Amino acid sequence: MEAIPIILFCEKGERISCKSGMETFPCEVERSKIKNGHVLIFSKHTTCGILIQEAERGLNVDILTRIEKLIPKGTGYKHDRIDNNADSHIKTCLIGVSRIIPLINGILQLGTWQSLFLAEFDGPRARKSEKNHRASNGRMILHHDADPIKI
Amino acid sequence: MEAIPIILFCEKGERISCKSGMETFPCEVERSKIKNGHVLIFSKHTTCGILIQEAERGLNVDILTRIEKLIPKGTGYKHDRIDNNADSHIKTCLIGVSRIIPLINGILQLGTWQSLFLAEFDGPRARKSEKNHRASNGRMILHHDADPIKI
Amino acid sequence: MEAIPIILFCEKGERISCKSGMETFPCEVERSKIKNGHVLIFSKHTTCGILIQEAERGLNVDILTRIEKLIPKGTGYKHDRIDNNADSHIKTCLIGVSRIIPLINGILQLGTWQSLFLAEFDGPRARKSEKNHRASNGRMILHHDADPIKI
Structure with missing residues (x-):
């Protein structure tokens, strides 16, 4: 059992951004040959x-703008004395560091409008994530990939 | 392996509401004969x-009112030009589209005050969800139900 | 299959606090002999x-302070007539009552800066949680512990 580390690049230099994972993610699930499980x-x-949200550019901006309004950068946070990104941590607390998607008969059970995103709150950075399948026989899946994947 | 689609009706016409899933949900888990797993x-x-929250009518109103205050409808969102519900999407980002409950010896491990809810932010609509068990042998469970279930 | 109830003490009497689970949690996972699964x-x-957040004292304060600002105590909530803690419930809705961590080759896949916390919004109280492993063969693990664990 291994996980695939996926390197996520934030190419455009924004501090806060939504990066889609849909270009590579479903392909990898297919490649794994797993048919049923929780991803x-x-x-x-x-x-x-x-x-998990709708892939609409305007909406992505709306989500980030509203989160920034709720948790603005640099309003006297204690953590900013150490590392100037307390707001990025608090934003991450509200969104959460994981999502789980059902996989049924080889098909990811995302709804019509659902897409997967990395919500970056302290970019631009290269990010690693882990993607684990649990197969129909309960094993976790060795999920190799030769190259880091840009999403 | 199949999932049961559950149709969730929002009967009273509110745009924003909390609909309990507790009337039908534990019965279905019992019917599935699964004893241990993550639901x-x-x-x-x-x-x-x-x-997952306490089933108290006043509290339901409090939750929705506060979320509305944090993410009000129609304050110039970009997505509103396409579909007038940007706030509903952002609210959903904060609450999340899934919850997972441990199942031990046939008993859902909800605490005394915990209940399951659909948090509707763009009703009234019929909603589908999927409920998947993973059994003690690791399979996901074929969980049939003849009729759509109102919750 | 059983779960270990873990008693979480909030010793210092704060109403709102972050209690680390890292002193005992990884030890227990090791003791369980499970190598691969989702915890x-x-x-x-x-x-x-x-x-799941960084274990930095100042940041903990920042997180709690900001959440308090977003959802202040006692602003006329309906639930406060019954039990004076509506804000604690709403805060919990935003943070969520669970987290799931991948376990690979016996190692919890937390990142370098990630730690596990109980986010207490209505303390001081003793709290029970359940920790379940799903092993590589899909079973959930009997995870005994003689004594309640302080974290």
Whole structure:
């Protein structure tokens, strides 16, 4: 059992962004040959989370703008004395570092409008996440991939 | 392996509401004969989430009122030009589209005051969710139900 | 299959606090001999949640302070007529009552800066949670512990 570390690049230099995981993620699930199980997408970071939402550019901006309004950067946080990103941590607390998706007969059970995102709150950075399948026989799946995947 | 689609009706016409899943949900788990596993309740939508909270009518109102205050409808969201419900999407980001409950010796491990809810942020609508058990042998369970279930 | 109830003490009398679970949690996972699976940490309460975040004292204060600002105590909530803690329930809705962590080759897949916390919003109280492993063969694990564990 291994997990695939996936390197997530935030290419455009934004501090806060939503990066889609849909280009590579479903392909990998297919490649794994697993048919039934729960797929856990887990971020190993404390300043970026995982989201399931509609893939609409305007909405992505709305989500980030509203979260920024609720938890603005630099309003006298104690943690900012150590590392100037307390707001990024708090944003991640609200969104959460994982999502789990049912897999049935080889098909990810995302709804019509659901897409997977990395919600980056302290970019631009390269991020690693782990994606684990649990197969129909209960094993976790060795999920190799030669190259880091850009999503 | 199949999942049961559950149709969730929002009968009273509110845009925002909490609908209990406790009338039918534990019965179905019992009917499945599964004794041990993790039960995943997953909403396939982007404008309604899943909640575990106390079933107290006043509290339900408090939760929805406070979420509305944090993420008010119609304050110039970009997505509102396409579909007038950006706030419903953002609310769903904060609540999340799934919850997972441990099942031990046939008993759902909800605490005394914990109940399951659909948190509807763009009703009234009929909603489908999927409920998957993973049994003690690791299989996901074929969980049939003849009729859509009102919760 | 059993779960270990873990008693979480909030010793210092704060109403709102972050209690680390890292002193005992990884030891228990090791003791269970399970090598691969998903570890679910589930709070059976409606006024405390589970968090994965960085273990930095100042940041803990920042998180709690900001959540208090978003959902202040006692602003005319209906539930306060019954039990004076509506804000604690709403805070718990946003944080969530569970987190799930991948376990691979016996090692919890937490990132370098990730730690597990109980986010207490209505303390000081003794809290029970359940910790369930699902092993590589799909069973949930009997996870005995003679004594309640302080974390």
